[in-house]
Amino acid sequence: MTKPWTALTAENVAPVPASVGVFEIADESGLIAIDFAGGNSLFGLRGALQEWLGTSPGLSFRYERTNAYLSRYRELVQVFTNETGAVPRNLTGVDAPAGRIRPN
Amino acid sequence: MGFAVTETQRTLVENVRRFVRTEIIPLEHELDPDESELSAPVLAGLVAKTKQMGLYNLDVPEELGGVGADTVTRTLLAMEMSQHRAGLYSPCYGAFGQPDMAQLYEATDEQKERYLFPILRGEKRSFFALTEPAGGSDPARAIETRAKRDGSDWIINGNKTFISGADTADFGLVFARTGDQGSGRDGITCFIVDADTPGLTVRRVIHTLRSGHYPTELVFEDVRVPAEAVLGEIGQGFSMATERLTKNRIPYSAGCLGVAMMAHRMAVEYAGTRSVFGSKLAEHEGIQWMLVDSEIELRSAAALTLDAAERADSGRPFRTEVAIAKIVATETAGRVVDRAIQIHGGYGVTKDLPLERWYRELRIRRIGEGSTETQKMIVSRDMLKGRYTSWIDR
Ligand SMILES: Cc1cc2nc3c(=O)[nH]c(=O)nc-3n(C[C@H](O)[C@H](O)[C@H](O)COP(=O)(O)OP(=O)(O)OC[C@H]3O[C@@H](n4cnc5c(N)ncnc54)[C@H](O)[C@@H]3O)c2cc1C
Numbered sequence: 001m002t003k004p005w006t007a008l009t010a011e012n013v014a015p016v017p018a019s020v021g022v023f024e025i026a027d028e029s030g031l032i033a034i035d036f037a038g039g040n041s042l043f044g045l046r047g048a049l050q051e052w053l054g055t056s057p058g059l060s061f062r063y064e065r066t067n068a069y070l071s072r073y074r075e076l077v078q079v080f081t082n083e084t085g086a087v088p089r090n091l092t093g094v095d096a097p098a099g100r101i102r103p104n
Numbered sequence: 105m106g107f108a109v110t111e112t113q114r115t116l117v118e119n120v121r122r123f124v125r126t127e128i129i130p131l132e133h134e135l136d137p138d139e140s141e142l143s144a145p146v147l148a149g150l151v152a153k154t155k156q157m158g159l160y161n162l163d164v165p166e167e168l169g170g171v172g173a174d175t176v177t178r179t180l181l182a183m184e185m186s187q188h189r190a191g192l193y194s195p196c197y198g199a200f201g202q203p204d205m206a207q208l209y210e211a212t213d214e215q216k217e218r219y220l221f222p223i224l225r226g227e228k229r230s231f232f233a234l235t236e237p238a239g240g241s242d243p244a245r246a247i248e249t250r251a252k253r254d255g256s257d258w259i260i261n262g263n264k265t266f267i268s269g270a271d272t273a274d275f276g277l278v279f280a281r282t283g284d285q286g287s288g289r290d291g292i293t294c295f296i297v298d299a300d301t302p303g304l305t306v307r308r309v310i311h312t313l314r315s316g317h318y319p320t321e322l323v324f325e326d327v328r329v330p331a332e333a334v335l336g337e338i339g340q341g342f343s344m345a346t347e348r349l350t351k352n353r354i355p356y357s358a359g360c361l362g363v364a365m366m367a368h369r370m371a372v373e374y375a376g377t378r379s380v381f382g383s384k385l386a387e388h389e390g391i392q393w394m395l396v397d398s399e400i401e402l403r404s405a406a407a408l409t410l411d412a413a414e415r416a417d418s419g420r421p422f423r424t425e426v427a428i429a430k431i432v433a434t435e436t437a438g439r440v441v442d443r444a445i446q447i448h449g450g451y452g453v454t455k456d457l458p459l460e461r462w463y464r465e466l467r468i469r470r471i472g473e474g475s476t477e478t479q480k481m482i483v484s485r486d487m488l489k490g491r492y493t494s495w496i497d498r
Contacts (some may be wrong), residue, residue, distance in 0.1 A: 015411065030331045031375065032431065038136040038137070038138065038139075039136055039137035039138055039455035040136055040137065040455075051228065066311070067313070067315060068311040068313070068314075068315045069138070069315060070136065070138050070140075070315045070316040071301060071309050071311050071312075071315060071316065071317065071318050072309075072311060074142075075308070075309040078271060078309075080311035085244065095143050098272055099272040099306075099318075100271055100272075100299070100300075100306055101271050101307070101309065101320075102305045102306060103307060103308055
C-alpha cells in the first residue's frame, strides 16, 4: 500500500467509507498492524478504524477499499513478512496468513 | 441414459448431506462471509470425522489409501458437498481431502513418498502451473517457459500466471517446453518443483471477484532442478496434464449444480413466506415461472452431468458428453443463482446470504478448467469429424 498516512483521530476516521477493505496502522516506530474490514463488519473500514481510537497516542492509518479484502489482506501481510522477517505486531501469536511472496 | 442411484450411493449422499448441515453450516455463522479456510485445529476435527465415515480422499484409488469412488458416486457427492457458503471452491473446507494432484499417481516410488503421500495425508500443499501470460485456452501453443539441460540437471526460465495457491504451497507441477523434445504438445515436460527452490518467485497475488482465493503470478529465473524432478516421461507432460482434467470436469460441473440446487431451494422457501401486494411471492405467476425455469434447467443439467459420469465409468467415449455437461452445468448454475437473487430482492445481494458469493464465484467457472468456448470447440470438432453423432447410438 503506498497511500499517505493520516493521523488516527475521530475527525479523520469519520469520513472513511463504511465499505469492506484493508487498512494499516502505524506508530512512531513504523507499521504495527495490518487488518481488514470484512463482510461481517458493522460499519466497514470506518467501524474497524474507530476501534483503534484511543488505544495509544500518536497512531496513524491508511486504507484501501477493495471487495477482494481477504486476498489483499493476505498479500499485504506476506509482503510485510518478506521485507521484515516477522508478522505485524497485531498478528503475533494469532492465526496470521501464511505463505511467501517476493514482489520485485 | 441408463442411470439409477444404488442403495450405497443413496446412503453416502445422506451421510454427506447430514455432515454439511450439522458440521459445516453452523461453523460458517462465525466466519467472514468470503473466507475459504478454517483454522488448522477445526479442520483437523472435521477430517477425523470424515475418516471415521470412511470418506476421506474420495477421489484417490484404493491402492493409494483412498476411497476409490467411481465417477458417478463422486459426482453425486460433489453435488452435496458444495451445498454451503464456501462449497463451490472449498467443499467442506477440505474435510474430505485436498485436491490431490492425480498426475502424481504416475510418479516414481521416491516421488510418491516425497510429494504424493504427504498431500494425501494433508501435510503438504501443491500448485499446478500450466497457464502462461500468452494464453490458457491453448496451453500447448502458449507455453513459453523453457527447461534446458545442464549436465543431469534442468534449468527453468519463464513466467506462469493465474496459478492458484502457489504462495502457500510446498511444491508444484510446472509444465515447461524442453528444448529439442518436439514441438506443440509433444515438447512439454512436467517438473516437480519445490516452492523454496532459488529463482522461483511468487511475484504477486492476483485479485479477482472471488475474495479469499489466491491465484498468483510466478517468475522462474534460472530455477535449477535435478533429473529426478521430471514427472513421467520427458516430452509427455501435456497429455498427462489433460487426461485427468477431462474426467475431473464432471464432479467440477456437479459442484456448480450443488450450490445452484441450494440457491433454488432457498428461493422456493422464501417465495413461500415473503408477502408482496397482499399475497405470497409464490402466488405471483412471475415468480412461479422463474422457479419452474430453474427446476427444469437444474434437472436437465444434472441428467447430462450424471450421463457423462456414467459413460466415463462404463468405458464408453465421454469427451463430448463432458464438454456438453460442463457448458450446461456452469451456465445453468449461473442463471439459477441469478433468479434466486432476484426472488430474494435486496436481501439477495447482501453478504447475509450466500447467494452473492455464489453469483460471483460461478462466473469464474465459465472460464476456468476449459472455458465455455473451448468446450464448444471440442463438441463441434467431434461432431464435424463424425466422432460424435447422437447420444442414442454410442
Ligand atoms: C481464479 C482462477 C484460478 C486459476 N487457477 C489456475 C491454476 O491453478 N493453474 C493453471 O494452470 N491455470 C489456472 N487458471 C487459468 C485458467 O485455466 C485460464 O484462465 C483459462 O484456461 C483461460 O485462459 P486465458 O485466461 O488465458 O484466456 P485465453 O486463452 O486468452 O482466452 C480468452 C477468451 O477467448 C476464448 N476462446 C479461446 N479459444 C477460443 C476459440 N477457439 N473460439 C472462440 N473463443 C475462444 C476463451 O474462452 C476466453 O473467453 C486460473 C484462472 C482463474 C480465473
